[in-house]
Amino acid sequence: MPYISTRGGMAPASFSDILLGGLAPDGGLTIPEVYPLVSTAELKRWRGLSYPELAFAILRKFIDDLPLETLRQLIDKTYTAAIFRDADITPVAPLDDGVWLLGLSNGPTLAFKDIAMQLLGNLFEHALLASGGQLNILGATSGDTGSSAEHAMRGKRGIRVFMLSPHQKMSRFQTAQMFSLQDANIVNLAVRGVFDDCQDIVKAVSHDARFKAAHSIGTVNSINWARVAAQIVYYFKGWLAVTSSDDQAVSFAVPSGNFGNICAGYIAKRMGLPIRRLILATNENNVLDEFFRTGVYRVRTAAQVAQTSSPSMDISKASNFERFIYDAVERDPERVRELWRQIDTRGYFDLTGTDAFQRARESGFVSGSSTHQNRLETIRRIYRESGRIIDTHTADGVKVGLEYREEGVPLICLETALPVKFEDSIIEALGHPPERPAGYERLETLPQRFEVMDADVERIKDYIAHHTD
Numbered sequence: 001m002p003y004i005s006t007r008g009g010m011a012p013a014s015f016s017d018i019l020l021g022g023l024a025p026d027g028g029l030t031i032p033e034v035y036p037l038v039s040t041a042e043l044k045r046w047r048g049l050s051y052p053e054l055a056f057a058i059l060r061k062f063i064d065d066l067p068l069e070t071l072r073q074l075i076d077k078t079y080t081a082a083i084f085r086d087a088d089i090t091p092v093a094p095l096d097d098g099v100w101l102l103g104l105s106n107g108p109t110l111a112f113k114d115i116a117m118q119l120l121g122n123l124f125e126h127a128l129l130a131s132g133g134q135l136n137i138l139g140a141t142s143g144d145t146g147s148s149a150e151h152a153m154r155g156k157r158g159i160r161v162f163m164l165s166p167h168q169k170m171s172r173f174q175t176a177q178m179f180s181l182q183d184a185n186i187v188n189l190a191v192r193g194v195f196d197d198c199q200d201i202v203k204a205v206s207h208d209a210r211f212k213a214a215h216s217i218g219t220v221n222s223i224n225w226a227r228v229a230a231q232i233v234y235y236f237k238g239w240l241a242v243t244s245s246d247d248q249a250v251s252f253a254v255p256s257g258n259f260g261n262i263c264a265g266y267i268a269k270r271m272g273l274p275i276r277r278l279i280l281a282t283n284e285n286n287v288l289d290e291f292f293r294t295g296v297y298r299v300r301t302a303a304q305v306a307q308t309s310s311p312s313m314d315i316s317k318a319s320n321f322e323r324f325i326y327d328a329v330e331r332d333p334e335r336v337r338e339l340w341r342q343i344d345t346r347g348y349f350d351l352t353g354t355d356a357f358q359r360a361r362e363s364g365f366v367s368g369s370s371t372h373q374n375r376l377e378t379i380r381r382i383y384r385e386s387g388r389i390i391d392t393h394t395a396d397g398v399k400v401g402l403e404y405r406e407e408g409v410p411l412i413c414l415e416t417a418l419p420v421k422f423e424d425s426i427i428e429a430l431g432h433p434p435e436r437p438a439g440y441e442r443l444e445t446l447p448q449r450f451e452v453m454d455a456d457v458e459r460i461k462d463y464i465a466h467h468t469d
């Protein structure tokens, strides 16, 4: 499976070539040259497969330059009941008649990012052992991504993680998830500043090609193709779990920020999975909802991003969106370059009335957004009707999903985090905190390991230089 760039400036590369990279060399995103197709006969055979078996059947279509046995071992090592606390890995539970919750948040950090990140950790380690290389991952986090990356990379040979987070600005639970890790290859740098300061430092280091090369600096951000690929699997798993006939279509409701999760659903649909609607839900930061309603994609400035009660969706732009737009403009890299030039120069592009927008809509997307009050009401409603507590992000998706519910079409709502991660909002909605999963009861009392640093690029570079070999 050759991979190309959405901006047309990269010679076709193999999966292993693009695995460790971020952006393509031309500034675009990597994407398979063609989407592999899944036949009805295959779908039929996949009924009854375990999660790792299904993951192997799907991912081998995208990862064809590793020996099959190696790929199988890496997948088997990743998707275990011990790591995901459930033999189904992504169990479904009924919320209402024809409405289901796909549980994606049973991994170590209790959010859906673990599903892709845990595999990434094993793929990275394998690649680095094979090449004898060393990778120093530098990242910035406001919570979920950093902790998911650290839990996936802890103890991995050939990998070190330097994670910048805003000092004393994450929730106690999120802080404890990261800072309680005692692994020598995980370095938490608490930066005196806000998340944007952390991100600016990562950007500054990324622009210093010499430093990057000298210290083998890499990233694990949401544009990484392997993360999108790993997420495709659970759309198939969800469909298999709630249907019994091979042509039964379902709809998915997906709380969205960087368009990574729902991009995987879109690709599953292109591969032939019977998906009727991809229901995209945003919070008050509605960049993507605005696009699907109007055809205008307008990125926000940092100052325009609202801090909400679903913070992992508080984004100024949707970093994976270019993969989808590339298809909408019929894979014309010149048009992609032109559209992103417009974003750079005037902050938006407008596809209103174009064939591209028509195609974007016809690909099954509908959208909506929620407010803080909507999320609290949805949490209360679902608790009342099903006895389950959902988190604020999941509530975004459920709220918008129910608005598009159709008679006779199963609706699968993706659970992107467990409520315990956002306890304060649950207390606000229900008057009491959610139950903690076993093993997380005393997380905040564990000893913590972190360095406090000034938001100073040179000091942080210096620190990295002294802690890499």
Ligand SMILES: *Cc1c(COP(=O)(O)O)cnc(C)c1O
Pocket: 111, 112, 113, 144, 145, 222, 255, 256, 257, 258, 259, 260, 261, 262, 312, 313, 393, 394, 416, 417
């Ligand atoms: C990252 C995240 C999202 C948004 O996912 P995208 O892939 O960025 O669209 C939603 N909910 C939670 C809990 C997250 O951590």
